[in-house]
Amino acid sequence: MRILVLNRFPLSSVRYREWIDGHELWLITSSSAVSEEAERRAAELAGFEEVVEIxxxxxSALLESHAHRLHREVAFDSVLAMSEFDLLRAARLRQDWNLPGQHPDSVIPYRDKHEMKRCLTERGIPVAEFDAVDDATGLLSFVRDSDLPVVVKPRRGASSEGVNVLRDSDELHEFLADGPLYGDHPAHLLAEKYIPNTMYNVDGIVVDGVIRVCWPSSTTSCLGFEDxxxxxxxxxxxxxxxCSELIGLVEAAVDALPTPATSIFHAEVFLTEDGELMLNEIGCRIGGAKVRDIIELAFGVDLVEWYVRALFSSGESRFAPPRRPMTQSGYVLVPPRPGTVSGIPPSCPVPGVAVYEPRVSSGERxxxxxxxxxxxxxxxxxGSSRREVLTVLEQAAEWTENALDVR
Structure with a gap:
């Protein structure tokens, strides 16, 4: 089989050549995903028939241009993509080349938040009141009917980029003055009623149509980075x-959407002040931050490796996770603060820390x-309990803030 791989992830963390046995692989990758050090770079790119860095x-639309050029030369049998930003591009290529796998009609309900919530609502999955917004009149109409506060965000965004919470008329006025609702081109936004909530993530994997892992985590607000x-x-x-109610809600959402027979999923769920669970969003991809790590720590399986092996029948039978976590796990991301990085500790001495990953370099502004x-x-x-994990994370974050030299 000839496989085209579209990749945004650091190649040090996705060993496609090792995980896919007996097939030929071509790679289109982000340049930033490849190590700069020559020996590591050579090892990461070894074994691919051809590599295109972008x-x-x-x-860049050049990704699809390079993909079509390679297909004319090679005639691919499959396209592999795991990043949220690659799902639709890969789906368009598969559809154009008449290949199996996700096509746009099954990706869009996961990638477009309006279509997602429409599908979920049709199947009785509770979500916040919502509507598509393409212009100022559309937003003002939604606010008139639903009242403030409201959330406005890109329909196909990710990582909370471009999300605006409009709490009062002043913030609405400021958004209308400086936001994207102008001109003749539709803004492709989603407006939804703001719901005060406790946030949960639910992560897992479907293999051959069966949910094999599905587990919730509590999380602080994804908008906290603004502060x-x-x-x-x-x-x-x-x-x-x-726990069981969160799992049941997300399993129902996976069933309600056009989920591939083998798929990773990452969901966000609100627990409202009235004690109701509402599904906020769900994606057919690995969660960001350190979701992959905490699932592996808790269940002993790497969801990304399992997914790739399962797609290409390459040793996926080795994965047999327990029904419950073997240990409790969690993560913390310490956001940047303005200044120049002068020193980065190579490790964290706090007991219980399993992964310590600096993402800045010395001299970086x-x-x-x-x-x-x-x-x-x-x-x-x-840790042995959720409370213990949270204590470790708090201590590790405090140590990092003090030890990382940013001036």
């Missing part, structure tokens, strides 16, 4: 009173965080 990977707050998540314990996953350091931890 600088402005997420925003410089850490993003903190910790898996729920099996006896948590909301930092500004304010741009998204919920923008951070100086990402940390994952384990």
């Amino acid at each position: 600088e402005a990977y997420s925003s 410089g707050a850490n993003l903190v998540a910790a898996a729920l314990e099996p006896d948590d009173p909301w 930092l500004g304010e965080p741009r998204s919920s996953i923008d951070c100086m350091v990402a940390i994952a931890a384990t």
Whole structure:
């Protein structure tokens, strides 16, 4: 089989050549995904029939141009893509080349938040009141009918980029004055009623039509980065009173949407002040931040590796996760603060820290965080209880803030 791989992830963390046995692979990748050090770079790119690196990977149409050129030369049998920003591009290629896998009609309900919520509502999955907004009149009409506060966000955005909470008439006026609702081109936004909430993530994997892992974590607000707050998540314990209800809601959402027979999923769920669970969003891809790490720490399986192996029948039978976590896990992202990085500790001495990942380099000039996953350091931890994990994360974040030299 000849497989085209579209990749945004660091190649050090996605070993496609190792995971896919007996097939020929071509790679189109973000330049930033490849290590700069020559020996590591050579190892990461070894084994591919051809590699195309693209600088402005997420925003460049050259990706699809290169893909079509390669297909004319090679005639691919399959396209593999895992990043949220690649799902539709890969779907368009498959459809155009008449290949199996997700086509646009099954990706859009996961990628477009309006279509997602429309599909969920039709199947009785509770969501906040919502509507598509393409212009100022559309937003004002929604506010008239639903009242403030409202949330306005891109229909196909990610990582909380471009999300605006309009709490009062002054913030509405400011958004109308400076926001994207002008001109003759539709803005492709979603407006929804703001719901005060406790946030949960639910992450898992479907293999051959069966949900094999599905587990919730509590998380702080994804919009906290605007105020410089850490993003903190910790898996729920099996006896948590909301655990089974969260799992049931997300399993129903996976069933309601056109989910592939083999798929990773990442959901966000609100617990309202009235004690009602509402599905906020769900994607057919791995969660961001350190979701992949905390699932692996808790269940002993790498969802990304399992997904790739399952797609290409390459040793996926080795994965047999327990029904419940083997240990409690969680993560914290420490957002950047303005200044120049002068020193980066190579490790964190706090007991219980399992993953310590600096994401800035010495001499780098930092500004304010741009998204919920923008951070100086990402940390994952384990413990015997959720409370213990949260304590470790708090101590590790405090140590990092003091030890990381930003001036």
